[in-house]
Amino acid sequence: MQPKLTIQERLKDLRVERGLTLEQLSAETGISKSALGKYEADDFKDISPFSMVELAKFYGVTTDYLLGLTEQKNHPNTELDALHLGDDAIEVLRTGKFNHRLLSELICHKDFQRFMLDTEIYVDRIADMRVNDMNAVLEAVRQMTLMKNGGEENDLHLRTLEVAQIREDEYFGSLIAGDLKDILRDIRSEHRPDTMTADETSLVATVQGQLQDAMNFEGSVEEKKAKALLATLGIDYDAITMEQFVNLIEVLKLSKHLKTPISQRGKTTMTHGKGKRKRK
Structure with a gap:
């Protein structure tokens, strides 16, 4: 089931739906831009009753909707008879374990x-x-x-x-x-931009691409192994320092699965591309 939107998400969605910036909304409601920005922030926990009422009036929704107490923006007290639904349909909507938001979007689509x-x-x-x-x-x-x-x-x-x-x-x-x-x-x-929507590129495909890039990397065996390991962790190889590279190689030497010169202490000449760059 689709989780309920938070107060912050509802406020931001309503503003974006109307194509308003925080500055424009501030001018329309008399609430400061900084306060409006805080109300939409993920970590914000409080909103004044005055602001809640003013924003509800401006957007034409109920305060219950902004607070997440109902999913109905404009019809909080609609009688069931007005919906022309049978008992079975009402029971399904009341107890059905499905995405109610998706059903609403389906019904509200222009071609429905x-x-x-x-x-x-x-x-x-x-x-x-x-x-x-x-x-x-x-x-x-x-x-x-x-x-x-x-x-x-x-x-x-x-x-x-x-x-x-x-x-x-x-x-x-x-x-x-x-x-x-x-x-x-x-x-x-x-x-597509929703946080609950899966990424278009799978994690497996991303990792495979990073590993392939590491294998095609023109460098020493040590550098290739380091780049491959860092790629699986989402770390940019070019961002690490020479000292970090040396420490990483020392850690890799402890692996029983790397049966290459890298696992033979003292027998490998370690290089790192960044160490060869001239200082600016």
């Missing part, structure tokens, strides 16, 4: 109504009669043409009349799937 219309047309067979009538006309013409040409079906005109007939399940299945895919693609794109 079209998706529902296409679904209704298919489920309630609204277009069945028209589709069947059209198919019947096409098939009648095809049969008449077939009789005229002596039963030869391998004909471009006959084949065209056949494939032009609509198969409802295939047509509406593709139509509805396309509607839903377009909606989900938009929502997926909007979720």
Whole structure:
């Protein structure tokens, strides 16, 4: 399930949705820019009642929404009857273990109504009669043409009349799937910057790239091993000093898995690229 947004996240989202900077919001609400910035900071723990009320009024939401007591910005006391939901649907929404935020985004998408219309047309067979009538006309013409040409079906005109007939399940299945895919693609794109969204590049791919870079590195065996180890730890090899490099090599010598000259004390000449650079 999607975790509830914090007060800080709600305040920032509302400001960003309206395209306002902290300076502009300060001018509109009379609350100082520094205070507004603190209210949106991750480590901020307190907000004055006055500011809470003023921001709720400005954004047109309830204070309960800002405090995280409800997910409803503008309709905190909506009667269930007004939602036109059956008991089973209400029970699913109340107890269902799914991402409620995602469901809300799906319903609020600009193309959701079209998706529902296409679904209704298919489920309630609204277009069945028209589709069947059209198919019947096409098939009648095809049969008449077939009789005229002596039963030869391998004909471009006959084949065209056949494939032009609509198969409802295939047509509406593709139509509805396309509607839903377009909606989900938009929502997926909007979720890209979210902290709960997985990174586009996997950790494994990143580490593999770093290790490959280390293997292609033009340097001594010691430098390659050091670069490979540091890459797996997310440390920039070029950022370490000569002293740190020497200490790292001493640690690597203790490994039983590095059966190379690096594990033979006193028999390796250690170099480090940074040690050869001229001082500025």
